[in-house]
Amino acid sequence: MRVHASVDYRPPHPLQYAPLILLAIFAAEPLARPSSAQDLPRLEEQAIQAAAERVTNSLVQIQCVGGRQRVEGLSLGDGPGTGLIVSPDGLIITSQFHFARNPNAILVTLPSGERLAARRVATDSSRGLVLLKVELPLGSRPLAVPSLASVASARPGAWALAIGRTFDSDAVNVSVGVISATDRIWGKAIQTDAKISPSNYGGALVDIAGRVWGLLVPLSPGREGNVAGAAWYDSGIGFAIPYEAIRKILPRLARGEDLQSGFLGVSLVSEQNLFGIVPQIQRVHPDSPAATAGLEKGDRIVAVDRQPVATIAELKYQLKPHLAGDEVELLIERNSAQLGKTCVLANADSIAWIKPEAANPKLPGSGQLPRPRKQKRDPLDRL
Numbered sequence: 001m002r003v004h005a006s007v008d009y010r011p012p013h014p015l016q017y018a019p020l021i022l023l024a025i026f027a028a029e030p031l032a033r034p035s036s037a038q039d040l041p042r043l044e045e046q047a048i049q050a051a052a053e054r055v056t057n058s059l060v061q062i063q064c065v066g067g068r069q070r071v072e073g074l075s076l077g078d079g080p081g082t083g084l085i086v087s088p089d090g091l092i093i094t095s096q097f098h099f100a101r102n103p104n105a106i107l108v109t110l111p112s113g114e115r116l117a118a119r120r121v122a123t124d125s126s127r128g129l130v131l132l133k134v135e136l137p138l139g140s141r142p143l144a145v146p147s148l149a150s151v152a153s154a155r156p157g158a159w160a161l162a163i164g165r166t167f168d169s170d171a172v173n174v175s176v177g178v179i180s181a182t183d184r185i186w187g188k189a190i191q192t193d194a195k196i197s198p199s200n201y202g203g204a205l206v207d208i209a210g211r212v213w214g215l216l217v218p219l220s221p222g223r224e225g226n227v228a229g230a231a232w233y234d235s236g237i238g239f240a241i242p243y244e245a246i247r248k249i250l251p252r253l254a255r256g257e258d259l260q261s262g263f264l265g266v267s268l269v270s271e272q273n274l275f276g277i278v279p280q281i282q283r284v285h286p287d288s289p290a291a292t293a294g295l296e297k298g299d300r301i302v303a304v305d306r307q308p309v310a311t312i313a314e315l316k317y318q319l320k321p322h323l324a325g326d327e328v329e330l331l332i333e334r335n336s337a338q339l340g341k342t343c344v345l346a347n348a349d350s351i352a353w354i355k356p357e358a359a360n361p362k363l364p365g366s367g368q369l370p371r372p373r374k375q376k377r378d379p380l381d382r383l
Helices: 014-056 243-254 289-293 312-319
Strands: 059-065 081-085 091-095 105-109 115-124 129-134 159-164 173-183 189-192 204-206 212-217 238-242 266-268 281-284 300-304 327-334 337-344
Touching: 014 159, 014 173, 014 204, 059 091, 081 212, 091 212, 091 243, 105 129, 115 243, 129 243, 159 212, 189 212, 212 243, 238 243, 281 289, 289 337, 300 312
Parallel strands: none
Antiparallel strands: 059 081, 059 105, 081 091, 091 129, 105 115, 115 129, 159 173, 159 204, 173 189, 189 238, 204 212, 212 238, 266 281, 300 327, 327 337
């Protein structure tokens, strides 16, 4: 007798085989694990190489010729630096550090190996950036502009590659690390532990997909300048200006506009206590945006651009990323009443800063003043 299985056959419920499937997985896992572990370093290496390859054609080598040998007490070498292409027609952004010597000439080696003279277009001294321009020969192919990685994707712990074109113009050099933090240096920079040397300044901080997070620069939370923060190189504390921020200011730099930090023109009460007290104005300096807006001694700043500020540190995080010429809205508290003020920030040189009062009074009965102690003044304690 024949019985067709299709007549009476009922497929078993999938859950009937669940124990057997799990048993097979657990039995196979110890055998598969060594192979996966052996493959991991190779896969990591391939991912790093692919990311570096994606940005290679957007990095140039910069050679500065001539200039001073010592700047701010530091001896500077004449080795090459790195720059990042930001337009197909020859705009290149790099670090201000390379120009601390005030060089006589600037030479750029493109990824193709072609070497061209460059001119300095503009500087952003608040972020330590310099924009260069090379004139491409007639008929040259457009230069490669890198892809952008948003700051929002730069999460602490994410892989980060510091890439420069330093030792050999034909190849890039790569240092691998992670994102340590964002909004560093008063909200201006991304921090990484990837090793960054002075020659790599002007190079790219890149994600594992080869997209650019930012431009590698030396920075210090306490001061600005050509070499500020350079002493931290190769320390595991490195900074990059977000590429997103660079693209926002690029049109102004391309027009030849030098950008500087913006100041209100005020000094605050107890500036050394950044996190403990509310920002209260101690002095309004003459010829300042604060004076023009009618700010007064004793006013408390409670918001900037509708962002509440409860401490001096929070106020600095809101103000320091701004440039001279930027307009900011302030909410102040005066005699228990809140007032709105609008200020157009100015550069530091346009404000008549009042010098601190003498800290050494006349000694009783001596008829002479003691030798004044040298006061250390942090330029960033003025807002």
